[in-house]
Amino acid sequence: MNNNTFFSKKNTWDKYFKFPIVKELCNVFGVESFFIQKTSINHPVIWISKENLLNFINFLYKNNYYNMLFDLHAIDERVRINKKNFPKSDFSVFYYFLSIDNNSDLMLKVPLFENDLNIPTITNFYSNANWYEREVWDMFGIYFLGHPCLKRILMPKNWIGHPLRKDYPARATEFSLYTLTKEVQELEMSSLKFDPKEWGMQKSHHNEDFMFLNLGPNHPSAHGAFRIILQLKGEKIINCVPEIGYHHRGAEKMSERQSWHSYIPYTDRIEYLGGCVNEMPYVLALEKLSGIVVSSRVQCIRVMLSELFRINSHLLYISTFIQDVGSMSSVFLAFTDRQKIYDVIELITGFRMHPAWFRIGGLAHDLPKGWEKVLQELLDWLPKRLNLYTNIALKNSILITRSKGIAAYNKKEALSWGITGAGLRATGVNFDLRKNRPYSGYENFDFEIPIGNEISDCYNRVLLKMQEIYESLKILKQCLKNMPEGEYKSNHPLTTPPAKENTLQDIETLITHFLQVSWGTVIPFGENLQMIEATKGINSYYIISDGGTMSYRTRIRTPSFAHLQQIPSVIKGSCISDLITYLGSIDFVMSDVDR
Numbered sequence: 001m002n003n004n005t006f007f008s009k010k011n012t013w014d015k016y017f018k019f020p021i022v023k024e025l026c027n028v029f030g031v032e033s034f035f036i037q038k039t040s041i042n043h044p045v046i047w048i049s050k051e052n053l054l055n056f057i058n059f060l061y062k063n064n065y066y067n068m069l070f071d072l073h074a075i076d077e078r079v080r081i082n083k084k085n086f087p088k089s090d091f092s093v094f095y096y097f098l099s100i101d102n103n104s105d106l107m108l109k110v111p112l113f114e115n116d117l118n119i120p121t122i123t124n125f126y127s128n129a130n131w132y133e134r135e136v137w138d139m140f141g142i143y144f145l146g147h148p149c150l151k152r153i154l155m156p157k158n159w160i161g162h163p164l165r166k167d168y169p170a171r172a173t174e175f176s177l178y179t180l181t182k183e184v185q186e187l188e189m190s191s192l193k194f195d196p197k198e199w200g201m202q203k204s205h206h207n208e209d210f211m212f213l214n215l216g217p218n219h220p221s222a223h224g225a226f227r228i229i230l231q232l233k234g235e236k237i238i239n240c241v242p243e244i245g246y247h248h249r250g251a252e253k254m255s256e257r258q259s260w261h262s263y264i265p266y267t268d269r270i271e272y273l274g275g276c277v278n279e280m281p282y283v284l285a286l287e288k289l290s291g292i293v294v295s296s297r298v299q300c301i302r303v304m305l306s307e308l309f310r311i312n313s314h315l316l317y318i319s320t321f322i323q324d325v326g327s328m329s330s331v332f333l334a335f336t337d338r339q340k341i342y343d344v345i346e347l348i349t350g351f352r353m354h355p356a357w358f359r360i361g362g363l364a365h366d367l368p369k370g371w372e373k374v375l376q377e378l379l380d381w382l383p384k385r386l387n388l389y390t391n392i393a394l395k396n397s398i399l400i401t402r403s404k405g406i407a408a409y410n411k412k413e414a415l416s417w418g419i420t421g422a423g424l425r426a427t428g429v430n431f432d433l434r435k436n437r438p439y440s441g442y443e444n445f446d447f448e449i450p451i452g453n454e455i456s457d458c459y460n461r462v463l464l465k466m467q468e469i470y471e472s473l474k475i476l477k478q479c480l481k482n483m484p485e486g487e488y489k490s491n492h493p494l495t496t497p498p499a500k501e502n503t504l505q506d507i508e509t510l511i512t513h514f515l516q517v518s519w520g521t522v523i524p525f526g527e528n529l530q531m532i533e534a535t536k537g538i539n540s541y542y543i544i545s546d547g548g549t550m551s552y553r554t555r556i557r558t559p560s561f562a563h564l565q566q567i568p569s570v571i572k573g574s575c576i577s578d579l580i581t582y583l584g585s586i587d588f589v590m591s592d593v594d595r
Helices: 014-018 020-029 050-061 129-142 182-191 264-268 276-290 295-324 327-347 373-393 395-405 413-414 458-483 509-518 559-565 567-571 576-584 590-594
Strands: 044-049 068-076 089-098 104-112 118-120 143-145 212-215 227-233 236-243 527-536 539-543 555-556
Touching: 020 050, 050 118, 068 539, 068 555, 104 118, 129 143, 129 236, 129 559, 182 458, 212 576, 227 264, 227 373, 227 576, 236 276, 236 295, 236 567, 236 576, 264 276, 276 295, 276 527, 276 539, 295 373, 295 395, 295 458, 327 373, 327 509, 395 458, 395 576, 458 576, 559 590, 567 576
Parallel strands: 044 104, 118 143
Antiparallel strands: 068 089, 089 104, 212 227, 227 236, 527 539, 539 555
């Protein structure tokens, strides 16, 4: 690939020298070997050729510049209009790296063409690249040379086509009528049969047969439509294969046919226990792309709703974990407490689980009268109840014996699998985006980040989540005491249509109002990636606008996807009962995995 394909314009070069990694890459590989793309992302986005990919990855990995592969996915560039300022490509594969120690990021992009859709695997460097590369193959048909088992992961085995390509239909009305014949049904059922040889497993060893057991996809301990195939020697797990995709709904594809605002309700359903937490990265990414600044009041209200949902999610996690270990009492307690939280959320937003209440540029409406009273009642109620959970369950000797030391891993293992949230902090890593990269005014709140010791096990993880609830209560108290005055929405023209009375005065205002309401707002072309500390770990939205009323590409990186990929490495050699405890300690929901 000639040099002109990559870095040739030096007018934007100087500003990127503030990033040490850019200097290093320039010194080692030369200016001509890469191209820096201008985006709204706060970290460098660098294009390299696929011939140079392994050299760059090897350099980054061996020098430990970035200790986590945070995300890996692809973009169909073929119908993109605004792409004159970066290398030509039909598709691109991007690699997003995160340095926990230095709190810095790097995105590498590799251009590909339709007649040569293959690229080397990086699974030899980063363990968690396995599932991400499988998803890219599944969604785009890009082949990863050297991948250990390149199979579909979200779509059924017999699926035809690659759904995230631009020439693949986005609406049900664009497909021909589907008929489930007996032959098709038999074919689909046969595809569910598990062949150990496909996964490199032996059926027997030393004249002793292994047993293969299906756990799920409808087992109550699987926490959703999730299947895990166990290779057993008695009660001992020799190996296992997690199987996902039963809950896949095409959330990323849907973003390409919804207007920017009408997609907000879909974000609630990615991780359906998180509610408004899931709306946060989406609206923040678009606000930065559009240059929209919201008031301190909007920021504070967003934090308040996020922490209410965080507590709500944590309560369900803690109680169902305790239930998986063998106690029922905590579930009944938790659902009582969660209803009280939903009462507060419903008073404020009008909805309970899926408010779709955040807006690009603000909120759906302001806080209602009486919100202070119901929030205060909740803050008075919960601490006593949390003590009850601790005393009746978390200090119980049976629960401690069943969970302490089970499914343990250290910091290095957690980072290699892309683990975030409490699962990472339990290894002693002090990293929470609300502190390390404050957003929506979190820097104005006084709270601590609970940290574990050097080993993350089932018991440590659940204790950290309990401590996080207390810290969320601190934040809510500050919201109650120090709620700022101000507008609940920005007056920015991209998100707030002209006043209705003005549309009666002149035709230009009427046209603007009509277009914004009927077609939707137009977000300026560009790219941005926004991370937030979600209920189960780090969630991010990587959004590409081509200057239209809908997203060109929305990549949703969820923590649960990474956490389930880690299961085999942690649970090998354990018993089936330990697996049940482990699954309960991960804190996942399948909608967050499958999207």
